[in-house]
Amino acid sequence: MRLLFILLFSISLATHAQKTKPVKIILDTDFGNDCDDAGALAMLHQMAYNGEAEILATVYPMNDDMGAAAIDAVNTYYGKPNIPVGTYKGDYVYKGKHNDFYNSRLAALPNDVKSGKNAPDAVALYRQILAAQPNHSVTIVVVGPQRLVADLLQSKPDASSKLDGMALVKKKVKQLVSMGTEYLKGNEWNIRICPDAAQRVEKEWPTPIVYSGFEIGKAIMTGERLITETPEDNPVRIAFETNPMVTPEKNRQSWDETAVLFAVRGLRDYWTLGTGLPHIADDGKNEWTTSTTGTRHYLIAKKPTGDMKKVLEDMMVAPPKNSTAKP
Template sequence: MRLTFLFLLLISVSSMAQRTKTVKIILDTDFGNDCDDAAALAILHQLAYNGEAEILATVYPMNDDLGAAAIDAENTYYGKPNIPVGTYKGTYEYKGKHNDFYNSKLAALPNDLQSGKNAPDAVALYRKILSTQPDRSVTIVVVGPQRLLADLLQSKGDSLSPLDGTALVKKKVVQLVSMGTEYPKGNEWNIRICPDAAQYVEEHWPTPVVYSGFEIGKAIMTGERLITETPENSPVRLAFETNPQVDAKKNRHSWDQTAVLYAVRGVRDYWTLGTGFPQIAEDGKNSWVVSKGNRHYLIAKKSTAEMKKILEDMMVAPPK
């Protein structure tokens, strides 16, 4: 009797392990200012090849016309030229310079968008995609400033959905993963250049939020294998070759890749989760308050060498 029970238990555990749930992702990325965005999108494509992720859309929060074309070029390189790309059409003045370290180079690779002028408004695209998805099914990963998310929450019901933005997010989104803040305190770029949006999102976002803090990606240097293991037209390689912030070995911190990896795979044995919430000041500085709730931060568990291998294997993997 006991043996039968054990046998059944083993069968059910092994079928649970085999069952892979495809995570529906919208990636919100400030492509161009740092090369980790290009690497994060590459990783997301590899996770999509595995069946671990489905890329519903990619959106660009900056007010220039290069980013959307560069994102479309990388999606095209990975064989997915029709993934929708939305771009910011507003006039917010970010509190930090957004550099074009590689967007013009990537925008020159094959892509049919060519310019943000040909891309839909990103908030409208968010509303359109969310309105067509099953309830509580979409994970949003933001690896840039949170302008679009704050605008989405404050959007009104329209022909795409009668729900206002906050109600639409509450109905359709299961989780927000944010590369932002620093634990236990800091002055992280994505928050600092658009602090009012980050404050609004932290206070009003109606689902659980997991922050992959500055310290998580900072510890993991990746990129050096791109030079020897990928072709010259790889958009990820181009981004790392062009970005002046890489180190002598062409490595850069893995801020955005870690957020994407968590969004798709969860904690695994990579991380554990702390619970609390970030207090975000008007100037974007943050400190974390440890308490109960539905805001979390990643805590590193696996060694940085092991994390580097996991991330870099996917950064250099070819298109399928």
Template sequence: TTVTDPGTPVTIRSISGAPVETAAEPVSVPATDESQTSVAPVSDVPVCGPGSGLLPSGGEPVRVILDTGIGAGVDDLGALAVLHALADAGEADILAVMVSAGGDAAAGAAVDAINTYHGRPDLPIGVVSGPAPSEPPRYTAELAAGFPNDLVDAPASVDLYRQVLSGQPDGSVTIVSVGFMTNLADLLASPGDDTSPSTGDRLVDAKAARLVAMGGAYPESSALLDSPEFNFARDAPAAQRVANDWPTPIVFSGFEVGNSILTGAVLQTESPEQDPVREGYRLWGVDGNQGSFDLTAVLAAVRGTADGSFEVCTGRNRVGADGATSWEHREGTRQGYLRTVTPTDRIAGVLDDLLVAPPRT
């Protein structure tokens, strides 16, 4: 989720501090788990490359749970559409979709409308329960009312996480978070139940292969943004908990990645009116391309670094109390942040093609 109001540019600074023209969105700073202390010392330069082993390397379809802040941003819609296209291509297996933004009764039905359009009307959907960040919705009610869907009563995200994870092989699930970290923090804290006797942190450790999270800005959010990135800032305690305590490898896709990859205008010209994602972008007030914050996280989570678009810089993520992020570069750790290594317009072209790919029949 990246809240970018059309016509409201966000100031982003280069590492040198010079102003840079950009799209729009707030910032955040991820934390890192003290239990994941690396033997390697902090490096004075980024430790980056394609071979960190933190992202998938190809082969079997990637089993994905998508955790989205749908309604609080527009690129959540694009991320879900891209994931469906990757699944249609045999690259991903979508296990469930979670909603992390609260206070929006239509959010789950809007997700179901997109899933239905893409030929997966029965995908499990969970919605956040308890206190959660919320934003005034700008398209969910219209998508729920205007497009086919049949979701009536979605379960709590944590309950669905536990159910889905319990049914998967050990070490097989990639969780992609493109919204707030609320569901993930609650999952870690969940007790054993009838689904599984394992506590949430142990269940994640057993079943998840990795977490790919859109949030923060790297290597230092304060050097890139005037305020912490939106996803982390809106629930900073959850972002800290996940960055510190998540038991599997994590790759963070920062603001600076999606901010430079502009997509979405193609929806209004090449996707049919029956496409709820097209309508959601229109209702958001999109005029032209937008930053692809959430879309790039999904692409990297499924394709990894194999096609040469991205590399991973390893180390440890420090999330401050306000959601700001600061990176410690180290070798051989279980955390990394994403960095583009090919022209951004090439990656944008790949994403636009996936955005408008016809749904499976």
């Protein structure tokens, strides 16, 4: 009887595991300025190892040649050198300086992109990846400005798909997660440096959007364990060590890590969800109004920040599982 129970319990666990499909993720990251982008990518790789996430592509929205190579170096460090990396090929002038605090350093580590000149156009890559995926299956998580996803909405039919950008997103994307805006109101960086894109996305994006606001990541300081628990050549550690904005304890606010965590795991006991509109002004300032219905949401903190720090840092410091398997 007891054996039968154990057997049935094991089958039930296995069935449960099979039911939980990995979340298909495209990460859109302004790598190289702040170090939370590197922390977020590290976490995404750990959640991919766990079978929680599948990294379809990583894209870089800034107009310089170092970001794509640095992102590819981190993907390579985590044993996934073949994850596609796209880069912005447009000429938008951002309303804020993008520093190369660590991209050049990381680009010197093993990777085969080497320069954004060798990386595909990020909007074309978005279209190619989306076209090949099942309907309503892809989660896009943007932890930088929203230039690429705004341009994706306006993209024309091409060799990848006969659909225009709006129709392609509507057909293939499940949800957009944005590290952006602040609740109740604020002047958050990712929105402020590219406000027209954020306005377009907020108004026109045809799937639900969940905003992980400035206040969500601000409350959770992470990074110090990278220094005490990981080797000196860990690219995420390098990102934190070269960033002048970290605290003396080598911590930084966890803006991008929290957005990626939500994109893969959903609310769990970490957060609850509010609904409303973020009302983004022409200068990037925003002010939320709430409502009971709608497709624009914001995260509300629930789990104590000390517990959240552990959830994030456990994954930020976990070692790579190097393999030659395809991503």
